[in-house]
Amino acid sequence: MNLAIKDIRHNLGRFILTVLGIGMLLMIVMGMAGIYRGLLEDATLLINRIDADLWIVQKDTRGPFAEVSRVPKSLVYRVEAVPGIQSSREFVYHTIQRQHNGKPIRMSVLGLSWPVDKGEWLPLISGRALRQNHFEIVADKTLGLQLGERIPLGKETYTVVGITSGMVSSGGDGMAFTTIQDSQAIQFDSSGESVRLERAARDSRGQENELFLSQPALTEQLARPTAELPGVTPPPLSAVIAKVAPGADPLQVEKIISSWGDVSVFSRHGQEELLVQGMVDKAKRQLGMFRVLLTIIAAIIMALILYTLTLDKIHSIALLKLIGAQNHVILGLILQQALLLGGLGYGIAWAVGQKLFPHFPRRVVLTNDDLIQLAVIVCVISVLSSLLGIWKAMRVNPNDALMG
Amino acid sequence: MSDELAIETISISKIYGSGNTEVVAMRDASVQVRRGEVIALLGPSGSGKSTFLTAVGLINPPTSGQVRIGGTLVMDGPRAAVNLRSFRRRHIGYVFQKSNLIPFLSAIENVQIAMELNGMTSRAARTRAAELLDELGVGDRLDHSTAMLSGGQQQRVAVARALANHPSVILADEPTAALDSHRGRQVMELFRNVAREHGAGVIVVTHDQRTLEVFDAIYEMEDGVIHQQKRKVESATVPERG
Ligand SMILES: Nc1ncnc2c1ncn2[C@@H]1O[C@H](COP(=O)(O)OP(=O)(O)OP(=O)(O)O)[C@@H](O)[C@H]1O
Ligand SMILES: [Mg+2]
Numbered sequence: 001m002n003l004a005i006k007d008i009r010h011n012l013g014r015f016i017l018t019v020l021g022i023g024m025l026l027m028i029v030m031g032m033a034g035i036y037r038g039l040l041e042d043a044t045l046l047i048n049r050i051d052a053d054l055w056i057v058q059k060d061t062r063g064p065f066a067e068v069s070r071v072p073k074s075l076v077y078r079v080e081a082v083p084g085i086q087s088s089r090e091f092v093y094h095t096i097q098r099q100h101n102g103k104p105i106r107m108s109v110l111g112l113s114w115p116v117d118k119g120e121w122l123p124l125i126s127g128r129a130l131r132q133n134h135f136e137i138v139a140d141k142t143l144g145l146q147l148g149e150r151i152p153l154g155k156e157t158y159t160v161v162g163i164t165s166g167m168v169s170s171g172g173d174g175m176a177f178t179t180i181q182d183s184q185a186i187q188f189d190s191s192g193e194s195v196r197l198e199r200a201a202r203d204s205r206g207q208e209n210e211l212f213l214s215q216p217a218l219t220e221q222l223a224r225p226t227a228e229l230p231g232v233t234p235p236p237l238s239a240v241i242a243k244v245a246p247g248a249d250p251l252q253v254e255k256i257i258s259s260w261g262d263v264s265v266f267s268r269h270g271q272e273e274l275l276v277q278g279m280v281d282k283a284k285r286q287l288g289m290f291r292v293l294l295t296i297i298a299a300i301i302m303a304l305i306l307y308t309l310t311l312d313k314i315h316s317i318a319l320l321k322l323i324g325a326q327n328h329v330i331l332g333l334i335l336q337q338a339l340l341l342g343g344l345g346y347g348i349a350w351a352v353g354q355k356l357f358p359h360f361p362r363r364v365v366l367t368n369d370d371l372i373q374l375a376v377i378v379c380v381i382s383v384l385s386s387l388l389g390i391w392k393a394m395r396v397n398p399n400d401a402l403m404g
Numbered sequence: 405m406s407d408e409l410a411i412e413t414i415s416i417s418k419i420y421g422s423g424n425t426e427v428v429a430m431r432d433a434s435v436q437v438r439r440g441e442v443i444a445l446l447g448p449s450g451s452g453k454s455t456f457l458t459a460v461g462l463i464n465p466p467t468s469g470q471v472r473i474g475g476t477l478v479m480d481g482p483r484a485a486v487n488l489r490s491f492r493r494r495h496i497g498y499v500f501q502k503s504n505l506i507p508f509l510s511a512i513e514n515v516q517i518a519m520e521l522n523g524m525t526s527r528a529a530r531t532r533a534a535e536l537l538d539e540l541g542v543g544d545r546l547d548h549s550t551a552m553l554s555g556g557q558q559q560r561v562a563v564a565r566a567l568a569n570h571p572s573v574i575l576a577d578e579p580t581a582a583l584d585s586h587r588g589r590q591v592m593e594l595f596r597n598v599a600r601e602h603g604a605g606v607i608v609v610t611h612d613q614r615t616l617e618v619f620d621a622i623y624e625m626e627d628g629v630i631h632q633q634k635r636k637v638e639s640a641t642v643p644e645r646g
Contacts, residue, residue, distance in 0.1 A: 001513060001520055010508035010549075316506040322463055323518050323565070324493020398463045398492075402454070402500050 003320075003329070004336035007313060015341075018305055022341060023348025025298045026378065030349050031357060032291045033370040038363035039283050043170035043275040046110075047268060049121060052241035053250055054079075055091075055266040056257055064093045064238035065170055065271075066278045071263060075240045082256050084248030089113040091239040092183045095173055100151055107143055107176045108169035111183035119162070119177050127162035133179045138162035142174035154189030158182070170279050172362045184235045295377060303385035306338050310389035317393050318401035327394065334389050342382030346375060409475065410605025411437040411460060411573055416469030416479075418455050418628075429455040430466070431628045437605035437621075439572075442596045444616060445609045446633075447625035453609045454501065454577055456625065460607065461496055461575045462488045474572050493521055497566030499576040504562035505550040511561045512537060512546040518568045529568075536564040540594070541587070555582035563591055567598055574598065574606040585614050592618045 008015045046065075055064075056071065056079055063069020079088040092111030097104055112119050112130065119129040119138050127147045130136045137158040139145045149160045158178065167175040178186070190198075206212035244250045250267065258265040266274065310317070317330055350371070357364035418430040430452040437443050447453050458464035460471060462478060471479035473495060478486050498504075505514045515533035520526060537543050540560040542553070550558060559582050566574055574595060580588035592615045595606045608619070616622060621635040 001509075001517060001526055003508075003517075006513065007508040313508065316508065319504070319506055320517075320521075321489065322492065322498065323521065324489050324491075324496075325521050326489065326493075329521065398489075399458060402458065402463075 002336070003333045004340065007309075007316075007333070008337065008340070011312075019341060019344045019348060022298065022302060022305075022345030023352065025294065025301065026345050026349035026374070027353045027356070029291055029294045029298065029377075030353050030366065030371070030374055031360075031364055032287045032294065033374065034353070034357060034364035034366045035360075035362065036280075036284055036287045037365035037367055037370065039170075039172075039280050040276060041365055042168050042172060042363055043280050044272050045166065046169065046175070047271050047275070049123075049167075050091075050241065051121070051243075051268075052089075052091075053244040053268055054085075054242040054254060054257070055268070055271045056088075056240040056242065056263050057238075057266070059262050059264055061264065062274050062278065064091060066274050069238055070236035071238070071240060073234050073237055075237070075263065078260075079240050079242050079257065082253060084245055084250075084253040084256075086243045086245040086248075087116075088240055088242040089116060090180050090237045091241045092180050092187070093238045094183070094187045095169065095171065096153070096186065098153065105143060106173045107139070108171070108173045109176050109178060109183045109186055111180035112177055114179035114181070122162065122164045122177060123166060124162050125165045127160070129162055130177070130179060131161070134182060135159060136161045136178065137182075138164060138177040140164045140167040140174035140176070142168055143176065153186045156182075156185065166363070168363070170275050180237075188235045295381065299381040299385050302338070302341060302381060303388050305341070306334065306386045306389040307392065309337060310334055310392050314392070314396055315401060318396045318398050321396065322398035322401045330393050331390060334386050334393060335383065338382040338386035338389075339379070342378045346378045408438055409436050409472065410439045410441065410603070411435070411607065412472040413456075413460060414470040414472070416456075416459055416466040416471060418452070418459060418464070419467045429628050430459070430630075432469070433625075433628075433630045434469075435607075435623060435630060437607060439603035439605060440599050441620045442592075442599045442606040442608065442618065443621040443623060444619040445607060445623050445625060445630075446611070451625045452628040453625050455628075456630065457575050457577055457607060457609055460573070461498060462492050494569065495572045497569065497571035497574045499559065499562045499566045499574075499579040501577045501581070504565075505558055507550055510547045510549055511542060511553060511557075514550065514561055515565045515568050518565045522569050532568065533564065536567060537561065540564050540591075556584070556587060559583060560587070560591070563594065567594070570598075570602050570604075572602070572604050574604055576606070576608045578609055578611065580610065580612050580615065585612075588612055589615055589618075 056075065057063040057069040058071050061067050061069040073090065076088050076090055079085055090111065090113045093108065095106065095108045097106040099105070114130065114133040118131070122129060122138055124138070125141065127138070130138065135156055135158050137151070137160055139160050141163050145151065145160045147160055147163055150157050151160065164175070169175055212218050244253050254265050254267060257263065320330060353366065357366070413433055413435045415432045415434050416430065417428070417432055420427040420429055433456055445453050445456065455464065459466045462471070465479055465482040465484070468481050470477060476486065478484070478491060506517070509517060512530065512533045515536060516526070516529040519529035519532060534543065534546060537546060540563060542557050542560050545553060545557060550561070553561065559579055563579060566576065576595065580591055583591060592608070595608065596618055598604055599606045622633045624631050624633045
């Protein structure tokens with residue numbers, strides 16, 4: 001006869017409620033680990049998907065994700081010329097927050113270097129990759145945009161032609177993909193008024209310039225669009241990404257490029273490290289602290305519950321001792337209930353978590369390692385929290401069975 | 405011959421508390437119960453009957469004196485001379501004044517558990533428990549929770565549990581208080597039969613004058629002191645041991 005089960009069946013309703021409570025608590029502990037794993041995955045996902053061997057960014061910056069980096073467009077060709085480089089591409093990346101249909105929409109816009117890259121590597125769930133080099137956009141489903149939806153950004157309106165899944169930035173914002181030109185147009189868009197003001201400013205600078213004064217015809221040139229002015233640099237890139245040729249030594253290539261005075265180079269692994277250490281590390285510690293606190297709270301609550309469960313049957317325990325039950329019988333009674341409470345709570349945490357976590361705004365990833373670790377922790381706190389009850393039960397005098 | 409004695413107490417005393425609050429609940433109680441004998445312990449409330457019974461039952465150690473069971477010294481003053489819990493499990497059956505049963509177990513499980521603790525298989529224990537309960541007239545309440553049993557029915561379940569392990573000592577504190585006279589008598593006779601058949605010694609605390617002729621001896625307790633009142637001449641037949 002299993003006394004632990006018999007006692008639970010006697011107080012089934014209360015036990016179920018307790019298990020539910022502990023389960024919810026454990027689910028939060030489980031979720032904390034999942035959120036951290038999600039952050040980690042989101043942070044490195046883009047880098048893994050982009051699959052570049054080298055990231056060349058503005059000198060001494062940790063760009064383009066961890067901070068802003070600007071490099072000139074011509075860098076692509078310089079990198080391409082380095083021995084051992086198979087190919088190099090522009091990389092443009094920036095986050096914008098706009099109003100769309102009355103709601104704020106935050107997206108990280110990534111430029112694809114058309115026509116080499118049309119976004120075929122994106123994990124599309126519907127629609128297609130880019131088919132023309134303007135006014136098309138592929139958006140992640142977390143942005144909530146529909147296929148065919150038109151969204152005004154800057155001076156143009158873009159049509160959503162494809163929907164991806166799971167493409168979010170390390171900040172958790174959904175990503176959108178356009179060509180490099182379009183994404184630069186979105187990034188460096190300025191209003192008509194500011195363009196007019198800029199021209200006027202140029203004009204007035206020209207008024208004081210020897211060259212313009214001597215050749216008035218040049219002044220007219222100042223009013224032309226920026227893109228047509230040889231003296232004004234084209235908009236910068238965020239970074240240049242490169243693939244190393246098979247057989248070439250990536251370290252050697254990295255060394256050559258990092259000797260240039262205007263750029264810094266990161267390997268793919270180095271770029272991952274930047275994101276994990278710089279951006280996720282604090283979140284990890286934050287979540288870690290919460291996890292520890294919640295685990296302690298769960299342990300305390302379990303200890304209290306098990307203690308009251310034991311107090312409730314203190315008379316029965318005294319009676320069991322009176323009729324000669326060995327200590328291991330009484331120990332087993334309490335310990336089995338503790339483990340059952342922990343075990344069922346864990347099961348509920350897992351089951352409810354499976355249903356609930358996918359609806360969280362950011363990704364929650366339950367890894368087997370984390371699940372096993374939590375299972376061990378639950379076992380340990382179940383045992384620890386039953387100690388108080390066991391201590392009480394061991395001190396019960398069989399004579400107490402005759403009181404009350 | 406002391407090994408013919410199921411129970412022997414040698415001058416046991418119990419003092420509760422100390423100083424101002426000191427209560428001498430039992431003083432120099434010496435009682436001998438032979439194998440197969442059933443004795444009654446009478447006395448007014450507060451005279452120390454339960455104190456005596458729990459001292460013999462190895463759950464409330466005396467302050468001084470000795471308790472021997474089946475010839476073995478088990479309590480020497482407040483010190484245990486054997487493993488009390490396993491001794492209780494194997495040799496002593498109890499029926500107490502009240503709250504005898506484990507509330508989260510059914511009637512039959514309350515009896516079963518005593519035998520399972522002694523190493524009997526669950527199945528065999530259940531069969532015997534059902535038989536005992538049937539014999540005591542609660543065979544139709546086997547799977548009832550104890551809260552659904554009347555006081556008398558609960559008491560009979562406790563009696564069944566006390567008998568379950570064929571103990572050499574049965575201690576019962578007013579087992580028939582909640583029973584009608586017919587049932588009360590039946591329980592007393594059951595005790596007597598068990599005593600005869602298994603050579604057990606039985607001590608019953610009772611106020612029930614109607615059942616006194618069942619007993620081989622009657623002791624009376626007053627202010628912690630025990631006097632033997634009367635002993636039947638045709639003393640109990642002791643079964644042969646082997
Ligand atoms: N744990 C205890 N601490 C202090 N005094 C106690 C304790 N138990 C019993 N007593 C006292 O010892 C005396 C004998 O008590 P006991 O319970 O043995 O009487 P009793 O004969 O069984 O009475 P009743 O017929 O009412 O059950 C009483 O005066 C009681 O107050
Ligand atoms: Mg009493």
